[in-house]
Amino acid sequence: MVAGWRRLLTGVAGFALMLLLVSSWRRTPVVASSSGSERAAGNSVPQYLSPVALQLSSDGRWLYVVCEDGDRVLAVDTRTRRVARQVRVGHTPRGIAISPDGKKLYVSNEWDGTVTEIDAESLRTLRTLQTGAGPVEITTDRAGKVLYVANTLGDDVSLIDLATGSEIKRLDAGHFPEYLALSRDGRRIYVANLLVRGPYNQPPTSELTVIDPDKQRVTARIAIPGVIQLRHIAELPASAGGALLVPFMRPKNLNPLVQVRQGWYLTHGIAVIRPTSQSAEGVQKFQVAEVLLDDIDHYYADGFGSAATPDGRWALVTASGANIVSIVDTAKLSRALRAAPPSQPEALANRLDLARQFVVQRLRTGRNPTAVVVSPDSRFAYIANRMDDTLSVIDLGTMQMAATIDLGGPKAITHLRHGQRLFYSASRSEQGQMACATCHPHGGLSDGLAWSLETPQLGRDVVENKTLLGIDGTSPFKWNGKNPDLETQDGPRSASYIFRSQGFSHAEVKDLAGFILSLRLPPSPNLARNGQLTEAQARGQEIFFRGRTNAGVLIPPQDRCYYCHAPVSHYTSRVLMNVGTATRYDTIYAFDVPQLEGVAMKPPYLHNGEAQDLEEIWTKFNPDDKHGITSDMDKVQLNDLIEFLKTL
């Protein structure tokens, strides 16, 4: 009888605890967007613009500028070089397209999961279209009937019927598709994926997804070996070879970080993707080459925007971490590629002296240059400088900077903005090889790679790169939990062991940490707007908080999910735990418990990134139930648990 009461009380207590935890999960505070000091001072927080995407009208008269922090689109008169009109759009606009007749603009709102349709002349909002999760770049087909939207969080592309405004279908892309482009002949849509999936101990391979807009299906998945972070796609005209030029980062995460120089850590360049033959089914085939835009001893970090002149003679590629735009002579680029021995494509991709053969000019831009477009008459190129709220105008006749257009953002630089600028700048690393944003792209994501950073035991303690989104309140940092705060994480040790250069001053580290802590996770695309869980999600929630196995055996508290992944503190207990995942290449056994908020965004999993998806955590890397009791769960239960985790 006593035992029965004890069981009953245990059950009631467990249920009450679960309710408490669930309610606290609902109340998880949102991280403020400004630093504490700025809030305390009572200052109104300036709203910076942060231009990231550009679209020219077909006649080149109007330049539409998408401002991700300003939540607006500006119309710049290219004759007067002044902002003429502007319109507010949704939350965190990232991409823009124009209808083939030039009458309508489409602007993606990444955090809303929508596209705003705008009248191009009046800048009046016409309607809002629903997309997939995390839309960034968009384009219409050549008829202007279907809108294609790269959904970063959904790993897919939405096809939206512009007549009805409804989504027709979604096509699977690679991982984190960010940018896409309609081919000049309108027969293909290319999708550049920012991140990769693959074994943690092998070089990454990126995917450029090819969609046939007539058939509305994926027709090719072009593998681009050894690189990540494909960005804007520029297509040369057929008369200039018809190649696609896509900026990338080429990581060396498998090499222990003993030095930075000589591209030991990473390099930056462009993939040159040339259409070759067609298959018997009429499917286009492609040939891929990779060349670096870096020079020996001088790196041009974080390739971002790319554009070609209408005749294809010149291509421009921005290095967002270096504040540089490189102007490429495409004929010389072709000659350099033809001269390379075809049997050694990797050797070509690792040459640091090749860029001199085809980069004819390097021009200094404003801070953090992102998108670049070329006027239809080939006279000017325009570059969006995200951290300056300006546009750089290049005279392509003289190959010199012609003007800087002030977009009208706040002139005072807050500590938060200063931290943001530092985050995107590679100036503090040896030879300018990397910025914080280099390994934390898209505003603080993990690059999804496992890096060998530890010394002196080289090759030991390889760790997966963590996200920076939503980490406020999740200290300590680092997988071994050695950094109690971000000031420690980003201070002198980062300068010494990562950047191998001056790093940041004390005041700069404070601003940088303030900015990083301000980074928020986007709303989960898997959670209904009203917070209501689906049946599967609710079942998964019960599993997450369960206290007994399927057989009814009591699970010790320390073996329950919520014990380590405590909802009251962003689903982490903020302590080191040994869950049996250490390998013989690790010098420690216990690791900092990662927070689960936004967990769906950040594969791979476990400290070394060896779990490619959530299910592998339990099915491959938890054989002894050290990582919670999970061995009794069937496939449906695991799926339910994953469905719940994806709502966080």
Add this chain to the structure above:
Amino acid sequence: MKLFWSTVAVFSLLALGLVSMALQVPVAGHTAQTIEARPQIAFIETPLLVPGEPRKRFPQGSRLVRMTMGAQPRSPVNLTPQFFAVADPRMSFDGAQVLFSAQTEKNSGWQIWEMAADGSRPRQLTHCLGDCLQAAYLPRKQIVYTAIGGNGPQRSSTLYVSQWNGENAHPITFGPGNFQVETVLHSGRVLVSAERPLLAGGKGWGHRALYTIRPDGTGLHLFRQDASVNSVRGGAEELEDGTILFVEGKGAAQQVGGELAWIPPGALHAAEITAPPSVYESAHELQEGNLMVAKQNSGPSAANRTFDLYSFDLASRTLGDRLYRQPKISSVSPVPFAAHPIPLYYPSILHPEEKTGRFLCLNSYISADAAHGHIAGHIAQVRVIVLEQGHHERILGNAPVEKDGSFYMTVPSDTPIRFELLGARGAVIRAQKSWIWTRPGEDRGCLGCHESQALAPENRWPLTLNRSDTPTPVGVPIHPQGNTLNTRNK
């Protein structure tokens, strides 16, 4: 000659006083602006300049002078009347101080000095037993300089780093090669010249190449593997865009100066900017794309061939106006008298308490000297040879080379060593010529063996790190905390 310098000194002091007075006396706005707008330069004047060892450059003495560009008359101010010879002027980052090397007497040793930009408050920073010269400012109140010591064949030069006041001086090079400071790069690395290869008992001051080294003595690397550069005569500078400019000489150093050459960013090879018969002693960027150079005039006899200062347009590679000429006197080593950017600080991660350092080679098969850049045959081991006192070589031991060409070893730090790659039967496949070193606690990385600097590594896990017994101890005790595998983990 003494009368000459005395006369010069008197006039210089007079001129200096007049300049000081002029700067203190209120003047009309227009005139004041004109004075400020004119750049000032400093340079060395000497009646005789000879090639070879740096400490013997000015056998008849020299002086550091300051001159306002464009001023008439062109009367430089002697800033160093109290010295017999002065060389290597460097402006501090804020433009307020001048660093230079000097001899107080004809037969005294060279020491590093610093003074205010107006020539006041000179103070001796070093008290070297031999000669210390060619100093350059480092960030965070440090300087790097060349120290020459020893006699006869044992005479050699070493690089030292100290505080700005000369305290805490310590060497940062630990092998032969007669290292000399050239400049400090924007990246914070020190650009140096030294013999090539870095041989014990080398050929003295003849065949020299450019190297880079961090201020803590780690990461010594040949700047470019360009066999066409037979000898760097010094005067290397980094331009605003990262181009390295230097004076190159053909063959042995039988003459002062040579042609101007450069290595633009990204270029694997140096290229000459000027061609014989013109001879340059040095060049320095005055404004972007515009140099001031010390060029030898074409006098009828060697005695008359002194150096004068000119402007030089880099884009067109043409000599511009003559900036200054003093008959029978050479004007050399010009530098702008102005503030300039501080290089990036390099944070050292050495462990001074350790007596060892480590070498990690990713792929010893890679070599720029081999056909197709790849050494043929099977490399089984790497042998480590140490250079001891008296230029004696001793085999320190061997370490295994994995099938991917990688090896990882621990060796004594601050000790000159070189490698030999061995086949399965112990035959030497390739032998390194230069002596290199690691610093205490340094993890020194090599892509290959004498690989091209234009080659970035593949993204590949080196097999040597899979071993439980690497880094292989070579000539050092087995480290109790080696790179062991954690057998308690899965």
